[in-house]
Every structure is written in structure tokens, then in C-alpha cells.
Amino acid sequence: MVRSTSTTRSIPLFRSTSVLVVTWLALAFCIAGAAHAADKSEKLQELFVSEAYLELHEGPGRGYAVTQVVPRGEAIDVLYRRTEWFRVRTHRGVEGWAHQRDMRKTLLADGSTFTFDLGDRAGFTRHNWEMGVLAGDYGGATLVSTYLSRAFNEQMAIEFTGSQFLGNATNGYTAELGLIHVARPDWRLSPFLTLGAGMIWIKPKSTLVLPSDRDDQTAYAGAGLRFYVTRRFFVRAEYRFHMVFTSRNENEEINEWKAGLAFFF
Amino acid sequence: MESRARVLLLSALLLTLSGCASLHWPWSRDRDKAAAEEPVSAADEEAANNAPPPKVIEPTVERRKVKVNKIDSENIELGGFYGALSIEDFGTNPVYGIRADYHVTEDIFFEANFGRSKAGRTSFETLGGNVQLLTDAERRFTYYNLSLGYNLLPGEVYIGRNLAMNSALYVLGGIGSAKFAGDQRFTVNFGAGYRVLPTDWLAIHIDVQDVVFQSDLLGRDKLTNNFAAHLGATVFF
Numbered sequence: 001m002v003r004s005t006s007t008t009r010s011i012p013l014f015r016s017t018s019v020l021v022v023t024w025l026a027l028a029f030c031i032a033g034a035a036h037a038a039d040k041s042e043k044l045q046e047l048f049v050s051e052a053y054l055e056l057h058e059g060p061g062r063g064y065a066v067t068q069v070v071p072r073g074e075a076i077d078v079l080y081r082r083t084e085w086f087r088v089r090t091h092r093g094v095e096g097w098a099h100q101r102d103m104r105k106t107l108l109a110d111g112s113t114f115t116f117d118l119g120d121r122a123g124f125t126r127h128n129w130e131m132g133v134l135a136g137d138y139g140g141a142t143l144v145s146t147y148l149s150r151a152f153n154e155q156m157a158i159e160f161t162g163s164q165f166l167g168n169a170t171n172g173y174t175a176e177l178g179l180i181h182v183a184r185p186d187w188r189l190s191p192f193l194t195l196g197a198g199m200i201w202i203k204p205k206s207t208l209v210l211p212s213d214r215d216d217q218t219a220y221a222g223a224g225l226r227f228y229v230t231r232r233f234f235v236r237a238e239y240r241f242h243m244v245f246t247s248r249n250e251n252e253e254i255n256e257w258k259a260g261l262a263f264f265f
Numbered sequence: 266m267e268s269r270a271r272v273l274l275l276s277a278l279l280l281t282l283s284g285c286a287s288l289h290w291p292w293s294r295d296r297d298k299a300a301a302e303e304p305v306s307a308a309d310e311e312a313a314n315n316a317p318p319p320k321v322i323e324p325t326v327e328r329r330k331v332k333v334n335k336i337d338s339e340n341i342e343l344g345g346f347y348g349a350l351s352i353e354d355f356g357t358n359p360v361y362g363i364r365a366d367y368h369v370t371e372d373i374f375f376e377a378n379f380g381r382s383k384a385g386r387t388s389f390e391t392l393g394g395n396v397q398l399l400t401d402a403e404r405r406f407t408y409y410n411l412s413l414g415y416n417l418l419p420g421e422v423y424i425g426r427n428l429a430m431n432s433a434l435y436v437l438g439g440i441g442s443a444k445f446a447g448d449q450r451f452t453v454n455f456g457a458g459y460r461v462l463p464t465d466w467l468a469i470h471i472d473v474q475d476v477v478f479q480s481d482l483l484g485r486d487k488l489t490n491n492f493a494a495h496l497g498a499t500v501f502f
Contacts, residue, residue: 024363025345045334059431061371061419080337082501083371087465110331119370131367133375133411135440142451144440146411164442164449171449205448231370261413263369265340 044077047088047106047114054106056096060085068096076106084119119232123264125185126154132236132262138174139242139254141167147262154185161198172202176220192238194222200244217245222256232263342366342468344499346378352406352445353489354482356385360406360493364470372416376437379409380493384445387483398482403447408476410454412439422461432461443478443491450478456493470497 049070056068060082070076070090076098079087085097106114117123130149137143142165149159161176178196202214224238237259244252343365350360362380369375384404390396414437422432438455458472476491 024343027343043334045336058429059419059421061416061431061433063419064421064431078334078336080339082339083368085371086336108331108333112331114333116336131375133413133439144411144442144451166442166449166451203449231373233369233373263375265369 044079044089045114046109047076047078047103048109049074049076050107051102051105054088054098054102056088056094056098057085058096060087060097062099064097068094070094078103119265121188121228123232124188124228124234127151127264130157130159130262130264132260134236134238134258134260134262136256136258136260138163138165138256138258139167141165141170143256143258145258145260149180155182156180157182159194159196161196168205170202170204172200174198174200174218176218178220182226188228190226192224192226194220194224194238194240196220200242214246216247216252218254219243219245220256226262232265234262234264236260236262339466339501340368341502342368342499343502344468344470344497346380346470346472346495346497348493348495348497350380350382350406350491350493352382352384352491353480354387355404356387358382358385358406360495362495364497364499366414366499371419374414374416374435376412376414376439377409378412380407380495382406399446403445406443406445408441408443408445408452410439410441410452410474410476412437412441412454414458417457430461430463432459434459437472437474441476443476446480446482448482450480452476452478458495466501468499468501470495470499472497 049072052072054070054076055066056070057064058067068090070088074090076088076090079089079095081087082097084100086100086103087095088098089095100116100118103114103116104118108114117127128151130147130151132147134145134147135143136145143163144166145161145163147159147161149157151157157180159178159180161174161178163174163176165172165174176196176198178194178198180192180194182190182192184190197217197219200214200216200218202216204213220240220242222238222240224236227235229235238257240256240258242254242256244254246252343363345361345363347359347361349357351357360380360382362378364376364378366374366376382405384399384406387398390398414435416433416435418434420432420434422430424430434457436455436457439453441452441454443450443452454474454476456472456474458470461469463469471494473492473494476493477488478491479486480489481487
């Protein structure tokens, strides 16, 4: 079986992958360099140990050995944070990783406790950012979807969804921007409603006779459920009804079902 | 002798007299009761409570207002990789790409990677002489994976006497898509990797993944396993 040779066209993004990779790497290292240079000039947060001592681990993980302890009353500087661990430095220059559970017991210079985002159930109710990966069905095609959302308050957020659907007859991408309203953010299982608009790029498969790609505007309305699992994670499942405004006489209706794992930060 | 007896008697008297004060004599009972029942006005009590405590040290230093500085979160890794990809039926070829990780907890992270390779010739094409199953453009293999990873074995590695580096063996699995032979397919990927951190902000990765997808390219529908081995470097932000 010999495949047809003339119908495929590569997407410009893919054609310039090497350029993309080089740019990406250069960007990564530049930002890293800048970030670390900035770290030095920034004022570090000073805290005081109020428990008998503060344990410093060798690495940002529960299994790493405790190699140093900082006694009560001594000051530490917080360098940065990685997941649940804080990289701290004592005034004697000793560095190590302290767990957030222990950092909660440190004090600021005015004697008040050091508070920060813990990534727990309270964070599920109230957070700034949210991100997730979902899989499902998009009008009969297999769907891979990611989203990023920014909250205005506990109940309202604006979210961007980028998806790819892979069907028997067509493939394509969608990009959508919408609003989400969480009815009861304090519930562990909380329902939500969503509404938005976006674009769809449909690419018929090379084996079919349909000649051209299509890009159309879409609008959607949907509902779903979020269920807090643990730490920063929750499961999200939703249904969206899409209306595709085609250039033909009839508009197209697409049902989307998806579920996946998301986290907040 | 006489004076010594007098001293003794006087001392005994003195002792009894002091003891008498603590006794409740019948004639003094009413007075005691009156003292106990004398009402203390509420206002007086309140005033006593509100009165400033006796000053021991006068604080001369103003209480400092402390603003909490923003603490830099370094949970994101960005970088690239190079390696080999074995495309089922099409041989093993170099692959390169970019990857981004977000560490959600000390154990769990999300990873997105995007790779590109070019398929070789099938044995049928090699043996068949002038047979071409795919064009050059169709041989391009591009894929992305969105995976969830788990740091299964975090630890430390030692190089020589003075160098200790944090490391982790992780497993990951996810979904994505692969574009190959003029078609885009849904993929499922799973694998394992090893991460070593020479410094806190730089990570070196070695990972092996199997990218699985359904393909009918060579006549019948089958599940193809495409193994990729990557060597990568990432920077933490």
C-alpha cells in the first residue's frame, strides 16, 4: 500500500522546530541567568526561629538527611521555595532546606508568624492560578486538552483552554477563552458553570477528498464538577456544548466530554 | 535564775499573744462578717482591671512594621533534550526537542515535551529497491506528550569525595499526539527517567519512554510501540 504523496503539508511551527528549540533553550538559560542575578540583588525575607530548633535538610524532600539545625532565636534568610520546601540561609552562611510545616513556626521581625500559601484544602477554595490536563471525546474524536485559569475571586475565574482533537475523518485544534463560575468553592465536590468563545482549526485527513482546512469561530457553554483529591490536586470533569459558526448555511454543534487532573498554585 | 524564768515566761506570753490575733473571738465575729460582706463596687473593680500594669521597663523602641517579601518559587524546569527514537518498522533515528516540567509537590510533577525526529526506511523499502512508502515530508515524526510524573526514588549521588548531588528516579505516564506519515494520532506514553541536579538550578535528565499509538500504515491496524531515549538538561525557575 503506497500512500499518496502530495496532500500533506507541514505546519510552519513544525518546520521551524530547530529554530524553536534553539530559541527556547537560549530563552531558558537567559531567564535563568537573569533570575539568579536578580536573586542576589533582591532583599531576602528574614525570619526568626521560635521553636527549640529548625531542621535543615540536605535536599528538598522528606528523605534527605538533616545536616544542620538552627537554634531558637536565630535569624534565617529565605532564598527561594521549591514545592513544600524552603531554601534558607543562616547568618553564619549555612544553607539548607526547611519544610513548610516547620517554616510556619518561624516568626517575622515584629513577632508575628510567617504565613504563606500551604497548598492544602483552603487553597482549593481560594487560589490564584489553576492548570490541568484532560482527555475525552470531542464530537466523536479523541480529545487532549489543557487549560490555565486565573481567578478573580473564590468563585469567578477566566480560563484559557487549548485542545487537540484526533478523529477518524478530521484532526484539529481549538483555542478558547471563557469564564468559569464555581458555585460552592468551599465544598470538596464543587460544581461549576462555564461560558466562552474561541477558534477551531479543522484539518481533514490526507486520505479524504475534502480539499481545504477550515477555521471557524466557536462559542460554548458547559458545566462540570471539581473534586479535591489531596495537596494541590483535584479532579475535574466537564461537559461543553460548542456551537461552531461555519461559513456554510448551517452551524455545527459539537459535544465535548472530558475529565482529567488539575492543580492550583 | 529568777531573771531567766522571767524571760522564759515573757517569751511564752509573746508567742500566745501573736497566736491570738489569728483566732476568731466571739466578739470579733460580727466585724469579720461585715468586712466579708462589704460590697466592692463594680466600677472600682473595672477601674482596677483597666489600670495600666506597673511599669517595669519603658519601651523606647517603636514596634517595627514588617512587610513580607515575595518569596521566589522555583517549581518550573525548562530545557531541551536529544536522543534516539525507534519508530516501529522505520528504524531508530535521532530525536530532539524541548521539555517543561512543573513540580506541584515534592513527589509529583507535570511534564510537557515536544520532540521531532525523522523516520528511516522500512526493511521492505530497503529490500524492494525503488519502493517508497512515504515522502520525505511524511517521514517527519513530531510528537508531544503531557505526562504526570512521580519521583519514585529520590536520593543523592556522590562523585568522588567532595561532590554530592541530589537525584531522583521518576516514573511518568501521559497522553499526547504524534504526527507521522501524513496523519496525526492520539498517543499514550509511559516511561521512567533519572534526574541529577549538579546545582540547585540545573538538572540533567536521562529518560526512556514508550510512545504508543494505533497505526494502519502498513496495511493492518496495530498498536505500535515507539521507544524514545532522551538525554536532556533543564533549568529551574
